[in-house]
Amino acid sequence: MGQKILEDEGKKAAEDKHGWEEQEKREKEREENSHEEVEIEKSEKKGGEIKIEEEDIKLAKKKETKRNSGIEVQARKPYRKKAPTVERKSENTESHHEKKKESVILKPMTEVDLGKRKDSRLIKPPQTPADLEKNDKEKETSIRVESPYVEIDLDEAEVFFIMPKQWFETSTMDSVPQELHYKLELNGNEQVISAGVSSDKQGVATVEERQINLEKPLKNFKIIYPDELQGKTYIYQHSSEVLYPFIAIGNNRGRMYYLYDKGGSLNPLPNRDVWILLEKDFGLVTDPDVIEERWIWEKYQSMRVSLKDINELIIKNNQTEKEKRIPCQSSFSIEGDTLIKDNFEKQMPLFAGNSLKIKAPTVNPSGWVIWIQNRQAGYKIVTENWTGDYPLELKLPDDLPCECGEFQIDICEQEDRIPIETLFFRYIPFIQLKFPRDLVIPDPEIGHKKEFVKILLEKDFQDWVLKTD
Numbered sequence: 089m090g091q092k093i094l095e096d097e098g099k100k101a102a103e104d105k106h107g108w109e110e111q112e113k114r115e116k117e118r119e120e121n122s123h124e125e126v127e128i129e130k131s132e133k134k135g136g137e138i139k140i141e142e143e144d145i146k147l148a149k150k151k152e153t154k155r156n157s158g159i160e161v162q163a164r165k166p167y168r169k170k171a172p173t174v175e176r177k178s179e180n181t182e183s184h185h186e187k188k189k190e191s192v193i194l195k196p197m198t199e200v201d202l203g204k205r206k207d208s209r210l211i212k213p214p215q216t217p218a219d220l221e222k223n224d225k226e227k228e229t230s231i232r233v234e235s236p237y238v239e240i241d242l243d244e245a246e247v248f249f250i251m252p253k254q255w256f257e258t259s260t261m262d263s264v265p266q267e268l269h270y271k272l273e274l275n276g277n278e279q280v281i282s283a284g285v286s287s288d289k290q291g292v293a294t295v296e297e298r299q300i301n302l303e304k305p306l307k308n309f310k311i312i313y314p315d316e317l318q319g320k321t322y323i324y325q326h327s328s329e330v331l332y333p334f335i336a337i338g339n340n341r342g343r344m345y346y347l348y349d350k351g352g353s354l355n356p357l358p359n360r361d362v363w364i365l366l367e368k369d370f371g372l373v374t375d376p377d378v379i380e381e382r383w384i385w386e387k388y389q390s391m392r393v394s395l396k397d398i399n400e401l402i403i404k405n406n407q408t409e410k411e412k413r414i415p416c417q418s419s420f421s422i423e424g425d426t427l428i429k430d431n432f433e434k435q436m437p438l439f440a441g442n443s444l445k446i447k448a449p450t451v452n453p454s455g456w457v458i459w460i461q462n463r464q465a466g467y468k469i470v471t472e473n474w475t476g477d478y479p480l481e482l483k484l485p486d487d488l489p490c491e492c493g494e495f496q497i498d499i500c501e502q503e504d505r506i507p508i509e510t511l512f513f514r515y516i517p518f519i520q521l522k523f524p525r526d527l528v529i530p531d532p533e534i535g536h537k538k539e540f541v542k543i544l545l546e547k548d549f550q551d552w553v554l555k556t557d
Contacts, residue, residue, distance in 0.1 A: 199321045240342045240363060240384070250300075251311070254317055268314040272300075305385050308324060325350050333362050363391070366403065374403075419449055422445065423447070455474060460496070495513055496512055497511050
């Protein structure tokens with residue numbers, strides 16, 4: 089009897105074990121099936137994305153057309169950028185200032201490439217009266233350090249490397265040095281230049297100017313300033329000895345314009361009167377205003393050229409007849425009938441009147457595309473084939489997306505939505521301010537009294553509400 093019970097229990101245990109194995113097997117199969125379904129779903133999704141992407145590419149290619157085939161161009165509009173009048177809130181936070189201060193401390197700028205150009209399109213917000221007062225105080229108390237420069241004297245037919253006069257405070261110093269020493273490497277030759285120091289009763293020391301006559305063409309220089317003058321290193325590498333430009337500063341003199349950065353990239357020439365030193369094997373295709381008879385460094389002829397109204401300076405190799413074109417700085421600009429002056433005059437001018445004129449940065453035979461955008465009203469293409477030979481006149485407000493407001497204007501190549509230049513402006517057909525012009529002296533007990541400013545708009549604007557906050 090006992091044996092039979094044991095056999096029944098063993099049989100039951102075996103069946104239970106077999107049942108558990110079957111259950112685990114079924115669960116494993118379900119997991120594998122579920123995993124396969126997920127993979128299939130991912131594959132289908134990925135395939136769908138690829139398919140959509142391919143359809144987008146086909147659609148874009150279908151929309152893209154070429155002018156030489158006579159079909160209309162359908163280019164996407166340029167991106168809308170943040171206007172200069174938009175407040176940059178992140179820059180006003182304490183954490184931003186602390187972070188900026190830390191980055192300055194961790195990464196001090198000790199080497200300055202004098203040939204590196206700042207982007208002219210970078211927009212600085214207008215300074216408030218408090219900022220101007222703060223800057224004035226800093227100028228009164230900080231060290232005044234000027235970078236070295238190269239200057240030409242056409243009357244003497246000489247070129248000088250100049251370490252300008254400097255100023256620094258002596259109130260925190262135990263003793264004022266009699267001399268400061270510059271470490272200079274000029275065209276590969278190392279030397280130490282000493283400059284005398286004098287101080288006054290106000291605790292300000294003056295470092296005398298030093299000049300070195302450049303008897304040979306400038307190839308490069310590297311100068312390390314003394315610690316009293318912030319200890320920075322200034323460098324410049326002139327990559328080609330064919331041409332040396334000098335910005336005319338009057339009295340038959342010019343200050344050298346740094347034509348190359350340390351990587352050898354060419355900087356556009358300024359839109360100003362420029363003295364050119366050109367190597368004797370080259371000729372100037374652009375018509376010069378003045379040609380000097382005296383030569384510099386024995387093989388360079390000096391000529392004065394006005395670059396105010398031209399897009400490039402052209403020189404030619406007299407032996408090979410090959411021309412080289414040096415671009416001038418972009419002069420993309422807008423002018424209006426009436427400019428209303430305010431704090432954003434330079435960054436985003438406010439115009440009134442009936443027309444605007446746009447000046448192209450360069451002449452483009454293929455034609456420029458001009459886009460004008462407004463954040464609320466959208467965009468408008470003003471022209472698609474303006475070559476830039478003459479200023480483009482806009483009729484206001486007909487050529488704008490809306491009748492007034494803030495606008496972004498982009499100039500683009502054909503079939504390209506990436507602008508080569510972007511400008512901002514504001515427009516209102518008519519505005520006039522009336523306010524008291526008499527000198528008002530505040531009462532010592534009451535203070536300022538209330539005054540009223542009248543803002544007059546056109547009669548068509550009678551239904552508009554003036555936003556004052």
